[in-house]
Amino acid sequence: MYNYTDFDSAFIKERNAQFRAQVERRIDGALTEDEFKPLRLMNGLYLQLHAYMLRVAIPYGTLNSRQMHVLADIADNWDKGYGHFTTRQNIQYNWPELRDVPDMLDALAEVQMHAIQTSGNTIRNVTADHFAGAAADEIADPRPVAELIRQWSTDHPEFQFLPRKFKVAVTGSPNDRAVTRAHDIGLRMIERDGLAGFEVIVGGGLGRTPMIGKVLKDFLPREDLLPYLEAIVSVYNLLGRRDNKYKARIKITVHENGLDDFKARVEERYALIRPQFSGVDQQMLAAIEADFALPTFRKEAVRDYHDARQHYPAFRSWADTNLAEHREPDYAIVTISLKAHGATPGDATSGQMRLMADLAKRYGHDELRISHEQNVILPHVHKNDLPSVYSALRAAGLGTANVGLISDIIACPGMDYCALATARSIPIAQEIATRFDELKLEHDVGPLKIKISGCINACGHHHVGHIGILGLDRAGVENYQITLGGDGTQDASIGERAGPGFSAEEIIPAVERLVMAYLDLRSEPAETFLQTYRRLGLAPFKAALYPEAQANAA
Amino acid sequence: MAREFKPKVVTANALLEGDVIYQTASGWTRDLSQAEVLTDEADADLRLIDASQQTDLVVGAYLADVDASGATPKPTHFREDFRARGPSNYAHGKQEALSNV
Numbered sequence: 001m002y003n004y005t006d007f008d009s010a011f012i013k014e015r016n017a018q019f020r021a022q023v024e025r026r027i028d029g030a031l032t033e034d035e036f037k038p039l040r041l042m043n044g045l046y047l048q049l050h051a052y053m054l055r056v057a058i059p060y061g062t063l064n065s066r067q068m069h070v071l072a073d074i075a076d077n078w079d080k081g082y083g084h085f086t087t088r089q090n091i092q093y094n095w096p097e098l099r100d101v102p103d104m105l106d107a108l109a110e111v112q113m114h115a116i117q118t119s120g121n122t123i124r125n126v127t128a129d130h131f132a133g134a135a136a137d138e139i140a141d142p143r144p145v146a147e148l149i150r151q152w153s154t155d156h157p158e159f160q161f162l163p164r165k166f167k168v169a170v171t172g173s174p175n176d177r178a179v180t181r182a183h184d185i186g187l188r189m190i191e192r193d194g195l196a197g198f199e200v201i202v203g204g205g206l207g208r209t210p211m212i213g214k215v216l217k218d219f220l221p222r223e224d225l226l227p228y229l230e231a232i233v234s235v236y237n238l239l240g241r242r243d244n245k246y247k248a249r250i251k252i253t254v255h256e257n258g259l260d261d262f263k264a265r266v267e268e269r270y271a272l273i274r275p276q277f278s279g280v281d282q283q284m285l286a287a288i289e290a291d292f293a294l295p296t297f298r299k300e301a302v303r304d305y306h307d308a309r310q311h312y313p314a315f316r317s318w319a320d321t322n323l324a325e326h327r328e329p330d331y332a333i334v335t336i337s338l339k340a341h342g343a344t345p346g347d348a349t350s351g352q353m354r355l356m357a358d359l360a361k362r363y364g365h366d367e368l369r370i371s372h373e374q375n376v377i378l379p380h381v382h383k384n385d386l387p388s389v390y391s392a393l394r395a396a397g398l399g400t401a402n403v404g405l406i407s408d409i410i411a412c413p414g415m416d417y418c419a420l421a422t423a424r425s426i427p428i429a430q431e432i433a434t435r436f437d438e439l440k441l442e443h444d445v446g447p448l449k450i451k452i453s454g455c456i457n458a459c460g461h462h463h464v465g466h467i468g469i470l471g472l473d474r475a476g477v478e479n480y481q482i483t484l485g486g487d488g489t490q491d492a493s494i495g496e497r498a499g500p501g502f503s504a505e506e507i508i509p510a511v512e513r514l515v516m517a518y519l520d521l522r523s524e525p526a527e528t529f530l531q532t533y534r535r536l537g538l539a540p541f542k543a544a545l546y547p548e549a550q551a552n553a554a
Numbered sequence: 555m556a557r558e559f560k561p562k563v564v565t566a567n568a569l570l571e572g573d574v575i576y577q578t579a580s581g582w583t584r585d586l587s588q589a590e591v592l593t594d595e596a597d598a599d600l601r602l603i604d605a606s607q608q609t610d611l612v613v614g615a616y617l618a619d620v621d622a623s624g625a626t627p628k629p630t631h632f633r634e635d636f637r638a639r640g641p642s643n644y645a646h647g648k649q650e651a652l653s654n655v
Contacts, residue, residue, distance in 0.1 A: 052572035
């Protein structure tokens with residue numbers, strides 16, 4: 001993992017001292033709220049419905065056990081004993097008091113963490129494949145590049161006041177687990193003629209105008225990355241609209257000006273600034289890469305794992321859903337579900353955080369990851385240790401065998417916390433998970449991604465859910481719209497709106513009708529919901545959702 | 555004909571704690587039932603200006619509709635109902651304070 005240099009530590013320390021003074025000046029009245037708000041947002045502090053919220057970056061979703069322990073301590077010392085892991089690989093604390101936030105930031109700095117640029121119109125926390133450095137299907141570990149981008153973008157003087165927020169995601173695998181096509185810039189590490197480089201995707205995004213990103217450069221040599229990124233953001237900074245917040249994201253800039261025009265401007269800018277990059281960035285990247293050297297994997301024949309699979313059905317079920325293929329055949333990637341049926345998606349108590357940290361330390365080469373799907377990952381576990389890991393997780397309420405299934409739901413905080421929300425998300429996720437647990441159907445249903453947003457800003461990624469749910473306020477009542485067929489992978493697509501929305505009471509039965517229809521419609525058990533949808537289209541699912549309309553038409 | 559003025563309360567978040575507060579005749583309360591109900595539009599505007607000037611105490615003051623037909627004001631919109639109570643996934647926020655009484 002990346003270790004802070006003296007420069008990094010001094011920078012964070014200075015920023016925290018500045019923010020401490022800013023908080024004091026706000027409290028003693030020297031700063032108005034209008035003056036203070038941009039300052040607190042630059043440091044990840046929001047004011048939400050019931051309290052302040054501190055959003056802490058977990059760069060590219062990677063952390064070690066010591067950092068996870070501190071996240072748990074912060075939850076106990078200054079919050080209500082839990083934290084919420086988000087779709088942007090951050091953690092949010094929902095209940096801090098203003099006076100305590102500088103102490104929370106200092107505690108984070110002790111373990112090389114911060115909340116800088118987790119808000120505001122800046123380049124946000126750079127996200128990456130949560131299986132980075134471990135996945136069997138990976139070309140290269142995307143995290144060194146993500147770290148380089150973090151260093152380049154943090155406090156970048158030209159990019160502190162962009163037209164709007166700016167999100168970058170990187171994947172090193174052809175199987176895109178980082179939703180790169182729904183980011184302002186998505187980077188896919190590729191190889192061409194033996195050379196390492198990137199496919200650069202631009203102008204993707206969800207929100208009120210969902211768009212799949214477009215390929216701006218089909219092959220960018222690796223060493224040209226930073227100047228090319230700087231050229232893109234620089235063009236956007238000047239060209240992006242500042243007159244209308246809803247048209248300010250780069251997806252609109254690219255859409256309104258056209259990809260060719262945008263590309264020409266980027267190339268022109270690139271030609272101008274390329275000579276300024278003398279290669280120092282590549283030297284830094286080489287140093288960062290050394291920090292991400294693979295752990296020394298244990299050589300030991302796999303034995304206990306097979307025994308446990310044979311004798312313990314619960315373990316086998318968990319292993320079938322929650323493990324992914326590791327680059328080392330004797331190892332596995334463990335996804336710990338933060339989606340126990342009926343629980344709040346993405347929440348972990350301080351006790352659970354400590355347990356996961358201890359398991360990572362003991363069995364997982366001291367590494368943890370946070371996924372955009374709001375789960376926690378132990379990326380490197382020897383298969384012989386899996387039974388021990390599972391039983392410890394299970395005892396802590398973390399043994400749910402549902403990763404990738406219908407109850408592994410992404411849900412934004414919604415109107416239970418968020419000031420922007422138009423409806424609640426969490427209770428809908430809780431009820432869907434509880435219902436399908438009662439039906440004992442989810443393993444039969446198989447891979448199915450439900451994603452729920454509590455407003456049009458789409459933090460819950462509903463546009464790329466196989467079943468997407470969008471909560472709205474319709475004449476003072478919560479109302480839920482369904483979209484179908486969305487996909488956040490390399491075959492990304494935006495879901496199609498199914499029809500009129502449903503009330504909070506109607507939405508769970510509506511989802512159930514959809515799933516039952518799928519079970520009837522699929523050509524064979526191996527055909528997933530998304531495949532069936534792509535084969536048959538919206539009509540049969542619409543008929544299941546709106547049986548009355550069907551009856552009236554008949 | 556002039557539009558009917560619906561009863562209102564002035565609400566905001568507390569600067570230090572961040573939680574939901576309501577204006578009373580003489581200060582602020584954390585309990586909606588204690589809030590001052592405003593039935594006159596001009597009066598409500600003045601009370602909001604007064605609240606907005608208290609920048610050392612409150613953030614983001616605004617007027618929220620209430621149902622004033624009972625003994626105490628009640629929220630009319632679900633958002634205000636959640637603000638007055640707390641989140642639905644945990645007994646945190648105001649519902650926690652109430653259960654500790």
